[in-house]
Amino acid sequence: MKSNYDILVIGGGPAGALAAKTAAEAGNSVCIIEKRPAIGTPVRCAEGVGKELLKQFIKPDPRWISAEIERARLIAPNGTTVSLEQDRAGNEVGYVLDRKIFDRELVWQAAEAGADVIVKTRATAPIMENGAVRGAKVLSVGTPAEIRADVVLAADGTEAQFARWAGLDTTVPLREMMSCAQYLLTDIDIDAGSTDFYLGNDVAPEGYLWIFPKGERTANVGIGISGRKSRDGARAKDYLDRFVAKNFPNGKTIEAIAGGVPVCRPLPCTVADGLMVIGDAARVVDPLTGGGIGNAMFTGRLAARVASGCISAGNCSKKALMPYDTEWRASRMGAFLERNYKVKEYFITLDDAKLNTLADSIANISLKEFSVSALIRELIKRNPKMLFELKALKDALA
Numbered sequence: 001m002k003s004n005y006d007i008l009v010i011g012g013g014p015a016g017a018l019a020a021k022t023a024a025e026a027g028n029s030v031c032i033i034e035k036r037p038a039i040g041t042p043v044r045c046a047e048g049v050g051k052e053l054l055k056q057f058i059k060p061d062p063r064w065i066s067a068e069i070e071r072a073r074l075i076a077p078n079g080t081t082v083s084l085e086q087d088r089a090g091n092e093v094g095y096v097l098d099r100k101i102f103d104r105e106l107v108w109q110a111a112e113a114g115a116d117v118i119v120k121t122r123a124t125a126p127i128m129e130n131g132a133v134r135g136a137k138v139l140s141v142g143t144p145a146e147i148r149a150d151v152v153l154a155a156d157g158t159e160a161q162f163a164r165w166a167g168l169d170t171t172v173p174l175r176e177m178m179s180c181a182q183y184l185l186t187d188i189d190i191d192a193g194s195t196d197f198y199l200g201n202d203v204a205p206e207g208y209l210w211i212f213p214k215g216e217r218t219a220n221v222g223i224g225i226s227g228r229k230s231r232d233g234a235r236a237k238d239y240l241d242r243f244v245a246k247n248f249p250n251g252k253t254i255e256a257i258a259g260g261v262p263v264c265r266p267l268p269c270t271v272a273d274g275l276m277v278i279g280d281a282a283r284v285v286d287p288l289t290g291g292g293i294g295n296a297m298f299t300g301r302l303a304a305r306v307a308s309g310c311i312s313a314g315n316c317s318k319k320a321l322m323p324y325d326t327e328w329r330a331s332r333m334g335a336f337l338e339r340n341y342k343v344k345e346y347f348i349t350l351d352d353a354k355l356n357t358l359a360d361s362i363a364n365i366s367l368k369e370f371s372v373s374a375l376i377r378e379l380i381k382r383n384p385k386m387l388f389e390l391k392a393l394k395d396a397l398a
Contacts, residue, residue: 001121054095066097133152270328
């Protein structure tokens with residue numbers, strides 16, 4: 001292990017891997033440290049990503065694509081199904097990945113570009129000098145060490161410990177931390193070309209339950225519910241178990257995971273002197289869907305480009321690194337995050353009766369192109385009696 005790099009990346013997920021690859025290709029010395037003993041495990045997401053979004057960063061490869069999705073279906077509490085076919089759903093449906101292989105591919109590409117990769121190595125504290133981050137103290141396979149760097153990219157996921165240790169407020173309100181559980185089920189009857197989302201307070205209070213196919217008779221079946229609902233006594237796992245027992249009584253569970261997903265607004269600031277925060281650690285998860293793979297890759301690549309320029313200029317202060325924060329907020333991604341946050345805040349207030357009313361009103365929609373904004377406009381147009389109540393959705397489009 002070397003003790004000095006231009007850039008140190010903490011976390012080997014999609015954000016960290018894209019950042020390391022981008023920085024190494026720009027000629028920087030880069031090191032990725034990953035606290036787990038293997039890249040890509042355990043899987044901690046539903047593994048879905050939009051096709052066009054993914055293609056911005058990597059060429060799709062059958063080796064790490066478990067399923068190609070043809071449609072997305074929303075199922076209301078009363079069973080009403082809103083089907084969004086691929087030719088109309090565009091980027092909203094896409095691929096279900098095999099994250100174990102996908103994440104390793106991204107890190108392999110970073111390594112091939114010149115980045116060092118060290119697993120079973122976790123950051124324990126930032127190295128601070130005059131209020132600036134200058135690297136990290138680490139524990140590598142049980143051995144303490146220090147890795148110094150001009151810029152540290154914190155890509156340590158939902159926990160976001162490193163940014164917190166460096167002085168940034170990474171707190172997520174309890175009600176905005178989704179409590180999640182997921183099973184990889186096999187030997188089940190599913191539509192292998194459809195991602196299904198079940199809504200309703202009896203099914204998934206202030207959240208949703210999903211079925212993401214990973215083959216003809218295999219799927220990620222998971223749930224995310226509001227943290228405060230979980231606190232009320234029923235766990236995400238309890239809701240999931242009840243759904244599985246009813247719908248897939250003979251399914252075999254070959255993997256089970258649990259965790260939290262932040263569905264809040266992004267961090268107020270994602271840079272500090274010598275530090276940039278990317279991916280889930282920056283809270284750039286889509287607050288409406290809980291998806292974060294594409295946003296993680298976007299912020300990782302952008303942060304690396306800005307950091308590389310600052311290192312060349314010899315200035316890695318917060319002010320010099322600030323274009324990263326400014327640019328992602330001004331991007332299409334930044335606008336979508338704010339809009340989807342407002343939409344999410346509206347939908348979690350709805351009882352099952354109102355969810356049914358809205359679903360019934362658009363059950364047979366035929367949009368030229370599906371998008372969240374197009375769907376919201378259709379809901380407003382088809383529910384004039386709820387116009388005042390739907391004002392929150394209308395404001396989200398403004």
